[in-house]
Structures are given as structure tokens and as C-alpha cells.
Amino acid sequence: xxxxxxxxxxxxxxxxxxxxxxxxxxxxxxxxxxxxxxxxxxxxxxxxxxxxxxxxxxxxxxxxxxxxxxxxxxxxxxxxxxxxxxxxxxxxxxxxxxxxxxxxxxxxxxxxxxxxxxxxxxxxxxxxxxxxxxxxxxxx
Amino acid sequence: xxxxxxxxxxxxxxxxxxxxxxxxxxxxxxxxxxxxxxxxxxxxxxxxxxxxxxxxxxxxxxxxxxxxxxxxxxxxxxxxxxxxxxxxxxxxxxxxxxxxxxxxxxxxxxxxxxxxxxxxxxxxxxxxxxxxxxxxxxxx
Numbered sequence: 559x560x561x562x563x564x565x566x567x568x569x570x571x572x573x574x575x576x577x578x579x580x581x582x583x584x585x586x587x588x589x590x591x592x593x594x595x596x597x598x599x600x601x602x603x604x605x606x607x608x609x610x611x612x613x614x615x616x617x618x619x620x621x622x623x624x625x626x627x628x629x630x631x632x633x634x635x636x637x638x639x640x641x642x643x644x645x646x647x648x649x650x651x652x653x654x655x656x657x658x659x660x661x662x663x664x665x666x667x668x669x670x671x672x673x674x675x676x677x678x679x680x681x682x683x684x685x686x687x688x689x690x691x692x693x694x695x696x697x698x
Numbered sequence: 699x700x701x702x703x704x705x706x707x708x709x710x711x712x713x714x715x716x717x718x719x720x721x722x723x724x725x726x727x728x729x730x731x732x733x734x735x736x737x738x739x740x741x742x743x744x745x746x747x748x749x750x751x752x753x754x755x756x757x758x759x760x761x762x763x764x765x766x767x768x769x770x771x772x773x774x775x776x777x778x779x780x781x782x783x784x785x786x787x788x789x790x791x792x793x794x795x796x797x798x799x800x801x802x803x804x805x806x807x808x809x810x811x812x813x814x815x816x817x818x819x820x821x822x823x824x825x826x827x828x829x830x831x832x833x834x835x836x837x838x
Contacts, residue, residue, distance in 0.1 A: 569827065584780060611781070646724045
């Protein structure tokens, strides 16, 4: 699954409102994760075994900056991908924080999911790199 | 529960197609395919293999494209494309659920009829995110 767009993320000021919108308008299935995952909502848009579609998530951001979605791109080696993004003229953000405010730098390790890195392309579009954790690969 | 409408495609704005093409092919090895003026100079981004009917082969991945950046709603930020069965019905559902219809390249509130692709319109969700909807053209 290397270097493909495998997941999407929706930024919401009010995640419960967004959850209701997408389940009403498109029938998406929503799974609310606990506070240890920052209250992230996992979104299922269809049967994952059917080619041609992806699933995603909704996160809450009070100071919403994006009025857009971002794509999550799966990579084999996140350190190499970070270096490649920078040398190709993209940006890598280093403002990740834990829920209690600890600075994490460029990489955020999400238990059971993988290493997550926020980036921007040459056009100013945001996207995310994900080096999936071995646990996640086993589930597939 | 009603039928789920899947996310099938992503789109991002680009100010310079050559530059963005170099970025994503260089960093992620995506296959970029520049279309002609009759398709609005759209730049197709293939992140995963397709068959001769352009259908994705591998579950869990999608392809996308880049459109020319314009300083107006629907053309200034990245969006996802949701596949729907009946565009008019989904437009109604979006408005009932608290979203707003933006429109397509043909104008505010207007549906684009894209040859060989389908009927397309963009909208704003409950959080102000821009999203596209496509009722695909029947496949030959």
C-alpha cells in the first residue's frame, strides 16, 4: 500500500455536528474513539474490501484553519518520506502536541495506527504521511 | 441505515501543474497525466493501479487530480469526491442536513456535466469544508 492515498481527514469545529451531517447526508458509519485518541471519530464510507473507495476520520479543531479535507498517504519509511518532501520543496510541520500539551516535533506516534506527519505541498495543500504500525498491517 | 456513499477521489488546487507534478511524482512516485484544454487542463494523479476502464484494482486506495487554483469557493482548497447514485437527491439531502450547495465550473448552483466522467457539483458541509459529489456517467 506504499505511497497511496489510503485515508482522509475532516477538520471540524464541532465534531458531533459534523458526525450528524455526514451520517444524514451520505449514510456514513461513525465510530467514536475514546479521549486517549483525542476523541477522534473513525468514518466508514463503504465496504473496505470493495476497490475504489477509502475511509477516513473526523477530528475537532476549535481554531479551525482549513476549510478543506486532507489526504493521508501511506509510506514505507517515514524518515525517508520526510526528507523527500523537504527536498522536493514541500514543508513538514513540527507543531504536534500531546493532549496535555507536550511538544512532539515532526512525528506523532499513534498507538496501533502508526507514525503520523503533517506536511504541505508546493501549492500550499496540506496532507499527512503515515507509516502504518505493524499491528495495523496485521489486521488487513 | 441508508446506503453509504463512498469517497472515491481526491482533488487539490494547483497554481503550477508542472511544479506539482514534479513534487508528487518525485516524492511518492505517483503517475501524473496532464489532460488537455477541453478537460480544463486537469492533471490526473494515479496513486494506485487501474484496469483499462480506469477502475481501481486494490481495495483501500483512491486516485485523484489537480485543478487550476481560482480565488473562489470550490476552486481554492482541496476536496474529496463522494460518489452518489442520484445527484439531485443528494443535493437535497445535503441542504436538509445543514450543508450549502456551491456549484461547479459552470457557475454558482450549477451542475457540471463532465464528458465520460459524470455529473458533478461541490458543496459546503456543516463545518464550512468544501466537498465534491459525483454521479458517475454510465459505463459502456
